[in-house]
Amino acid sequence: MRAAELRSFCLGFNGSAEEFPFGDVVSVFKVAGKIFALSWLEESPLRVNLKCEPEYALRLRADHPAIVPGYHMNKRHWNTVTVGELPARLVRELVEDSYDLVVAGLPRAVRLSLDRP
Template sequence: MTAPGIAAYCLGLNGTSEDTPFPRSPGLTVFKVGGRIFAFCALGELPLKISLKCDPDDALRLREAHPAVVPGWHLNKRHWNTVTVGELPARMVRELIEDSYDLVVAGLPKAERLRLDRA
């Protein structure tokens, strides 16, 4: 997956927005749903890495199975993984993005979840 591919995939998820909210890190893009972040990615850097929310048990399992998956950089390491994109199959990266999105959506208020389901 490429940086434009990552951005397009994240933005293709229902209700997603893109932002660059950190003035000290102008190249860091965040993808949000319902105002909450589900992915961090420095789209202009190589190697391309993306930080994604993850179930704590899955996070550990993924780190043990894949050297390209490490604890989230500058994030809560229990709930976030940083993935080196080119070192994993594109399908797996897409699944990890979807899992992160789903975890964030599950934590949204019911009215917001219903709105996303209808859109």
């Protein structure tokens, strides 16, 4: 998966938006104002921070050297994923899981407006 594909995939979710609160180098993908992914799209190797259930995050880190505790994030709930070192299918699943976790924490009315109960 390349940077353009990652960006397009993140923006494909209902209500998602890209912002640059940390300057031009870090793309921050949000839903309803809440972050679900951060990526250094211009860097090589391509990396993305993704939210994850704590127990699953530990299993992923143990199974995949390309997944480490989240850089500059809460290490319990966030992973940094080196995209090119993992199958694209797994990266897409992790991005979708991150989005779903954030949406699940939103107020019911907001979730319904996103058409994701």
